[in-house]
Amino acid sequence: MNISRGFLVIGSLCLLVGVLLGxxxxxxxxxxxxxxxxxxxxxxxxxxxxxxxxxxxxxxxxGTMLGRAHFWLHQAGALVMLVSLFLMMNGQLPEATAGMVLPVAEVVVFLGMACWSVNLLRHA
Ligand code: HEM
Ligand code: HEM
Structure with a gap:
């Protein structure tokens, strides 16, 4: 898995979805x-x-474990966060459920970013 390509390709898909929504x-x-x-x-x-x-x-x-962990934590956290936020704001997910899911997704995104920071300190 090439995480550079993964981030770039999935980022471009987000741009398409984001611009369509805009x-x-x-x-x-x-x-x-x-x-x-x-x-x-x-x-x-x-x-x-x-x-x-x-x-x-x-x-x-x-090529490090931290890089791979960052990639998967960001993908999983961002996907759950953005889909839950969309469903909640669209009235399809109760706020109480979103209130439990969103903080978990945010922590997952945050842990990915912590891996990114430690990776930078060690290898940049
Ligand atoms: C064709 C492309 C796009 C369209 C038609 C579009 C349209 C919009 C619209 C209608 C709003 C709501 C504005 C409001 O309620 O005040 C908005 C907000 C926003 N857009 Fe876009 N957008 C586009 C691309 C982008 C891109 C590429 C980014 C970032 C990379 C972006 C970032 C934002 C942000 C951060 C806000 C929230 C601003 C705020 O709440 O103050 N948009 N956009
Ligand atoms: C886990 C990550 C994140 C969480 C939980 C989060 C949460 C929030 C919340 C609660 C708001 C207020 C929304 C509102 O008042 O309607 C907000 C607004 C905003 N955030 Fe984030 N954010 C995150 C990541 C980011 C990142 C990475 C960026 C930029 C690279 C960013 C840029 C913005 C901007 C520009 C606004 C104002 C636009 C708006 O009001 O819609 N956020 N964020």
Missing amino acids: SYMGGSGDHSLAPVHAHINLLGFTLMTLFGLAYRVMPGMA
Whole structure:
């Protein structure tokens, strides 16, 4: 698994979804999903593209356990977080359920970022 390519490809898919959602909001005038749109674009496209490029520039970080842990924690956490947020803001997931799921997903994303920081300190 090439995590640089993984981050770049999945980031580009997030950009497509984020921009489609932005266009829908612009067209419909309903901006209620703006936080979902913002985080698909930022946590998805922007951060993943930054990580993908960084792992390309510093390949020594990509082959480590920390790099792999970062990749999978970010993917799993961001996916659960963004899908739950979308469903909650769309009224399809009760707030009480989202209130239990979102903090777990956020901790998972955070742990991935902690792996990224330790990896940087050790190998950058
Ligand atoms: C064709 C592309 C895009 C369209 C049509 C679009 C459309 C929108 C719309 C309609 C809003 C709601 C604005 C409001 O309610 O005040 C919004 C908010 C936002 N968009 Fe986009 N967007 C696009 C691309 C992007 C991209 C590429 C990013 C980031 C990389 C981005 C980041 C954001 C952020 C952070 C907000 C929230 C701003 C706030 O709440 O203050 N958007 N966008
Ligand atoms: C686990 C990660 C994250 C969590 C839990 C989180 C949480 C939040 C929350 C609760 C808000 C307020 C939303 C509102 O008032 O409607 C917010 C807004 C915002 N966040 Fe994040 N965020 C995360 C990651 C990020 C990242 C990585 C970026 C940028 C690279 C970012 C950029 C923004 C921006 C620009 C806004 C204002 C846009 C808006 O109000 O819709 N966030 N975030």
